[in-house]
Amino acid sequence: GENVEQHPSTLSVQEGDSAVIKCTYSDSASNYFPWYKQELGKRPQLIIDIRSNVGEKKDQRIAVTLNKTAKHFSLHITETQPEDSAVYFCAAPLRAGGTSYGKLTFGQGTILTVHP
Amino acid sequence: NAGVTQTPKFQVLKTGQSMTLQCAQDMNHEYMSWYRQDPGMGLRLIHYSVGAGITDQGEVPNGYNVSRSTTEDFPLRLLSAAPSQTSVYFCASSYSRTGGSRGPQHFGDGTRLSIL
Numbered sequence: 001g002e003n004v005e006q007h008p009s010t011l012s013v014q015e016g017d018s019a020v021i022k023c024t025y026s027d028s029a030s031n032y033f034p035w036y037k038q039e040l041g042k043r044p045q046l047i048i049d050i051r052s053n054v055g056e057k058k059d060q061r062i063a064v065t066l067n068k069t070a071k072h073f074s075l076h077i078t079e080t081q082p083e084d085s086a087v088y089f090c091a092a093p094l095r096a097g098g099t100s101y102g103k104l105t106f107g108q109g110t111i112l113t114v115h116p
Numbered sequence: 117n118a119g120v121t122q123t124p125k126f127q128v129l130k131t132g133q134s135m136t137l138q139c140a141q142d143m144n145h146e147y148m149s150w151y152r153q154d155p156g157m158g159l160r161l162i163h164y165s166v167g168a169g170i171t172d173q174g175e176v177p178n179g180y181n182v183s184r185s186t187t188e189d190f191p192l193r194l195l196s197a198a199p200s201q202t203s204v205y206f207c208a209s210s211y212s213r214t215g216g217s218r219g220p221q222h223f224g225d226g227t228r229l230s231i232l
Contacts, residue, residue, distance in 0.1 A: 006158075034221070043206065043223040044159065089158055094174070103149055103174060106158040 002027045002092050006107025013080050014115050021110045023090035024072040033073045034104070035064060036089045044089060048075070080114045087111050118142055122207050122224035129197045129231050137192040137227050139207030145222070147210040148190040149174070150182065152203040153226075159206065165190055197231045204228050 003026040013019050025033075034049035050057045050064045050073065057064050063076040077084055091104040123138045141148065149164040151174075161174030165184040179201060181193040190209075194201060207224040 043225050045223070046221045049221075094161065103147075103161055103164045104159075105161065105175065106151075108156065108158045 002030055002094050002105045004090060004092050004105050004107045006090050006110060008110060009108065010111045010113075012113045012115065015080060015082060017080055019075075019077045019080050019084070019112055019114075021075045021088055021090070021112070022072060023074070023092075023107050024070075025092045026071065027092070028068075028071060030092045032093050033064070033066060034091050035062075035075045036091065036106075038087045038089065038109075040086075047088075077112075080112075082114050082116050085112055085114045120207055120209050120222050120224035122205075122227050124227060125225065126228045127230070129194075129229065131197060131199060131231060133197050135194050135197065137194075137205055137207075137229070139190045139192065139224060140188050141190075141207075141209040141222070142188065143209060143211070143222065144187060145209035145211050146187070148184065149208045149210075150180070150190070150192045151206045151208065152176065152201075153206060154203050162192065162205075194229075199231045202229060202231045 004023055006023045031052040035047050036044040037047045038044040048059050048062050048064050050066050055066055061078045066073040087109045089109050090107040094103045094105050120141045146167050150162040151159040153159045160176050162176055162180050163174055163182040165171045168184050168187050171182050171184055184190050205227045209222050
């Protein structure tokens with residue numbers, strides 16, 4: 001099955017700075033890479049995702065880049081704000097006979113703290 | 117449209133007891149999954165279902181059973197609770213598309229389970 005490694009485990013930035021979180025995956029056939037944000041005591045919420053047929057996707061201050069050759073994808077948050085403080089998880093599909101079936105394996109999470 | 121609804125929100129069990137965590141979605145999603153979240157370990161897939169009558173194991177299925185008799189409901193049963201099953205449990209559902217699948221994008225609020 002897929003193995004996803006996420007780094008760093010903690011990230012502290014000043015308000016207005018950029019934050020980058022990176023994930024590597026093992027299965028070259030993986031084709032879908034979502035990022036989730038989880039605030040303390042809340043459910044994970046999808047913030048952005050990317051499919052393997054594109055290299056980058058942006059949504060306002062958030063972007064995700066994908067390098068299929070190196071098998072890694074990254075979350076970029078620009079102009080960080082205190083409300084961006086949360087745990088961020090990357091994920092990739094688990095495989096079963098070549099079909100992902102919508103089940104995911106998650107990275108270990110990154111605790112992002114944005115200081116005012 | 118309530119999304120994904122999990123009950124109960126909190127539960128304390130004694131070792132050896134059994135119980136069922138309920139999950140229901142009203143979005144007509146085909147895929148449903150159960151994850152557990154432990155500190156420092158992200159989310160791990162327990163069981164998943166690609167449609168009514170079809171279930172399969174995830175990464176950590178031991179000690180849990182599932183069934184999917186309807187599209188809406190996907191209960192998770194703990195057969196004989198153990199302290200190692202103390203965790204936060206999340207149910208998720210996702211929409212199926214022909215030619216591919218999308219990872220869980222709708223999580224419930226979670227069930228916080230403590231086994232004494």
